[in-house]
Amino acid sequence: MVRFSRVGLRYPEGGGAWALSGLDFMLEPGSFTWLLGPSGAGKSSLLRLMHLSLRASDGEVEVLGANIARLPRRALPALRRRIGVVFQDYRLLPHLSVFENAALPLRIQGIPEARLTADVREILRWVGLLERADASPSTLSGGEQQRLALSRAVVARPALLVADEPTGNLDDAQARRVITLLREMHRLGTTVIVATHSEVLPVEYPAAALRLESGRLVSHG
Template sequence: MVRFSDAGLRYPDPAGGEGQVALHGLRFFLPPGSFTWLTGASGAGKTTLLRLMQCALRPSEGEIEVLGVRLSRARRSALPPLRRRIGAVFQDYRLLPYLNAFDNVALPLRLAGRLESSLRADVTEILRWVGLASRADALPQQLSGGEQQRVAIARAVVARPELLVADEPTGNLDPRQAHRTLALLTEMNRLGTTVVIATHSQELVDAFPAPVMRLSHGRLVSFEGHDPGEVEAYGAETSPPAPGSKNETEPDDEADPDEEDERNG
């Protein structure tokens, strides 16, 4: 599950000022196993919100809880294992250029310690699902933009993550492939994965009905289709950080390279 309690993010100002506010006052709850659309105009904060859910960023105000972990209190050493429980599809794909399609998709399974003999069938099947079984040996630069996007989607879902966040996952796909991809993501959701998808496509939202969150200028302006009773049953309240907390990790923690890469890239 995902819970935001008056959460916000202000990017650091290199000059030492207050910095730009990206998100403010977000308060919502996504039950385990839910499917949610995230909509809003360009610049509304959708990508930043997904990065918070992916634990690539920490809130600068309020509290965020992802899969039972409160981000403001989590040690940096706890974040990489948490991220491995989360699948992410990025707008820029982030495929490793020196790995072919098969090895890019297999990467999460290898990082999780899966044996080669056991992962091959899963990777082959997911590549078949996204229509790329015949392109398993191709490097990213040998693939079209749409094919790269499908490889990125396959990589995100191959390990059956508990939470999947996707930023415009069908943006470079033709209508047939877009619907095929959404069918895969809804099947993942049916099997228990919590899914959040940012999109500009009203056609997809209409074709795959689900609750819709809408952002505007960094604020949540509507959340349509969710069950208020279910939200209340799980408890929408989260205790705020302790007084004086700046949502920073203990100073004796070592820096987390993954977190630093996200902030720098």
Template structure:
């Protein structure tokens, strides 16, 4: 699904945020991405969801070198990737239901065809009674859960999550972990960037660890 070979990245003319990164994610795998604040976790995710280009090295998605993909094809690659952002990126004028179902609507489906599926997913993440609310009325934890629901609603080939449990309590963290595990069981490749060592320990999945922009651990499950 994903392969990095000697990948480095910088913002503008600044120093390299990532240096000589190499790893691969097999189809259907589940990894955590760990490291201190500033280690480069969010930058690495940006390279995968095509928000930024590597300054050198090779990045492959779905077997394709992203540097050789025509610009017109990039949106189709992005649609295969679900992303949970730290800053949520919800549309404030849309209801909880419409935010969660937005990827399906963009794909051309009508609300009547996905209403039950979206309602079930919102129930699972604890927002079943907030379907008609606007994002401005939600707590930080509720916004986080809504962002996760939107990212997984169309069962993407790859799910990237940047600190997805950072604004929820331990019980909800475990519930969300079960959601990620179930999505993975259905075939989605999952990569979760997190500081939550307890979550990592409970999941027992392989860990990619960054230190100062370098990948120092591509080891086994902890």
């Protein structure tokens, strides 16, 4: 479960302006939610609060039962391991192979190599990249890189999956394939939130939606 209560965010370098303000909403466990809004509306900032790479300047953020403001710094890594994140620009590690990129969350968690291999192969098969397991990410197409990023985000079976414009750099066919995989994760019980500025995808794949404009929530439902 994710709960935002009167959440505001100011960037120190933003000259005191509120990037987000007065955000009040809740994501039910196992829900699928679109996060909509034009570029610059604050979608990425909201998702960064949700995957703990930023702290709110105001209000309370609760993620997977933890009040982030009250959580000691040493407890953050354990919580982050329960959150999968997919970025528009993939953020893959170029010096690691496809397999090693996908295996990274499990290695961070200290899963033994023997157990890890089977899980990673399973997830690479799921996203259609098993044949490219030894390849460098730089040799993959944009769609393949995004599917690899998705496999890295879900390999540890996160309770919450946060996707920030995951289809932003993809053609329609690749975008639909990625959304299908995200919905598959939702079907398996993961809470999923997907930010997009596309008006087409939410129509093709109806689900709950939050709409942001100028850092404020203008609709929720």
